[in-house]
Amino acid sequence: MKVLPRRRGAVLVNSALGVALLGGAVLVYTTLDSGTSVAAGKAQVRTATVAKGTVLATVSGTGTLASPTDAAQDFLTGGKLTAVKVAVGDTVTKGEVLATVDTTAAQQQVDAAQSALTAAKANLTKAKAGVTTTTTSQIPGSSSGSSGSNGSAESGGSRSGGATAAATTPVPQTTTVTTTKVDDAAVAQAQQQVDTATTTLTNAQTALAGTTLTASVDGTVASVANKTGDTVSGSGGSSTSSTGAKTTGTTTTSSSAPSGFIVLTNPTGMQVTASFSELDSLKLKKGEAATVTLNAQSDTKLNATVLSVSSLPTSGSSGAVQYGATLQITSDTSKLRTGLSATVSVVTGEADNALSLPTAALSGTGTSRTATVVAEDGTTSRVSVTVGVEGDTTVQVTEGLKEGDKVELTTTTTGGSGNGFPAGNFPGTTGQGGAAIPGGTGGGAAGAGRTGGR
Structure with missing residues (x-):
């Protein structure tokens, strides 16, 4: 083209x-x-200056708040509710009556047990008295006679024509013997019946008392499960802390809230049960200081101390092995509630007024590290450094460096x-x-x- x-x-x-x-x-x-x-x-080249300060080492965990005096109140003896005397939000004191159930059946059991005990005691008395027998026997070689006038009568100093001998009839001598025989086996059996009847009566009386539910602790009524006229079950003689009440308090191994016919809560002595990774749990010790942050109120910081660390593992949500620890909150707990979730930070190591550096300024692991010191003229030298407490971002220097030394950090290029x-x-x-x-x-x-x- x-x-x-x-x-x-x-x-x-x-x-x-x-x-x-x-x-x-x-x-x-x-x-x-x-x-x-x-x-x-x-x-x-970036540098950090050795300076004095506080080095803190912490470990973190998550958990929930609970009070050791939170308690579920359940009847020992079930039945038809005749009265519920409290409502949610009421404040109650230890020993206060919370509710009652019908006593008819329980009273009948007490009456029957009392009658059985009375009869058993009577049988025991009879057995201890034994069986009494009376026997009469002749005394061997013994006899006796009776006679009239066995002598002579004289009138005017003369015998009236001879002596008259009275006739003699021998009478055997006897003795009466009374014996009482106690059957030891019968006494033992009767005593066992008394013991059994006594236990039965005690249980019946406890069951009768268990128809009245009283508060085992001071607290606030958090929940009431039933109303008057409903039928409630009993614990059937579980251990109790007060008349008519079976108490289920939170423990150091469980952070779940108690449940029962009536639940009482009390923020006094509030604790937090938290889970820590297996590595962090090894750093926990009783008495260590901690900070508790409520997840619902991030600006609320509570002081606490470690009460105990569980030696039994639990599985976390991700399947990782974790260990539980219980911490006692030492701050004001009057406005806290059971079940609030929280983040816990425990101080496992602290060095005050200590020489410190950013962790990145040292090479190596353990207590012996190395550092690159930068002189005023820009020259560098490697020195050995001994460290103490290794904090979250800084480390305590115990030997090898002095205050004011400049230490090289990580090197960067454009x-x-x-x-x-x-x-x-x-x-x-x-x-x-x-x-x-x-x-x-x-x-x-x-x-x-x-x-x-x-």
């Missing part, structure tokens, strides 16, 4: 401009690349690939292929783009 003279001239001008622009860009790239390569070779351009790309490129001619279509070999116009 034949090119018109005017068009041919335009093509030549555009081509010349493109070559000039490309050459200028290459010159700028070369100059910048050369300059930044030199800059890249120079490390930007970014990118060292060519002075972001991502190492030539200005105007797409990151693939070659450079695009200004005004061209983009990627491809240099000079592949065409200028517009006709």
Whole structure:
């Protein structure tokens, strides 16, 4: 195709401009690349100064608040509720009557047990008295007689014609013997019956008392499960802390709220049971100070101390092994509620007025580390450093450095690939292929783009 003279001239001008622009860009790239390569070779040294301060080492866990005096109140003896004397929100004192159930059946059991005990005691008395027998026997070789006048009568000193002998009748001599025989086996059996009847009566009396539910602790009524006329079950003789009440308080191994017919809560002595990772749990010790932050009120900080650390593991939500610890809150707990979630930070190590450095300023692990000290003239030297408490971001220096020493931190270099351009790309490129001619279509070999116009 034949090119018109005017068009041919335009093509030549555009081509010349493109070559000039490309050459200028290459010159700028070369100059910048050369300059930044030199800059890249120079490390930007950052330093930290050894200073005195407080180094804190902490571990964190999560848990919920609970009071050891929170208690579920349940009847020992079930039955039909005849009265519920409290409502949610009421404040009660230990020993106060909370509710009652019908006593008819329980009273009948007491009466029957009392009658059985009375009969058993009577049998015991009889057994101890034994069986009495009376026997009469003749005394061997013994006899006796009776006679009339066995002598003589004289009148005027003369015998009246002879003696008259009285006739004698022998009478055997006897003795009466009374014996009492006690059957030891019968006494033992009777005593056992008394003991059994006594136990039965005691249980019946306890069951009768258990128809009245009283508060085992001071507190506020948090919930009431039933109303008058409902039938409630009893605990059937579980251990109690007060008449008629079975108490289920929160423990150091469980943070769940108690549940029962009536639940009493009391913020006094509030605690927090938290879970810690197995590594952090090894750093926990009784008496360590802690800070408790309520998740619902992040601006509320409570002081606490570690009461105990469980030696039994639990599985966290992610399946990781965790260990529980119970902490006693020492701040005001009057406005706290059972079940509030919290984050716990325990101070496992502390060094006050200690020489300290950022952890990043030292190399190595354990108590022996190394540091690069930067002198005033810029020269550096490596020194051995002994550390004490290793805090969350700083570490205590016990030997090897003094206050005011400057220690080199991590070394950084200017970014990118060292060519002075972001991502190492030539200005105007797409990151693939070659450079695009200004005004061209983009990627491809240099000079592949065409200028517009006709």
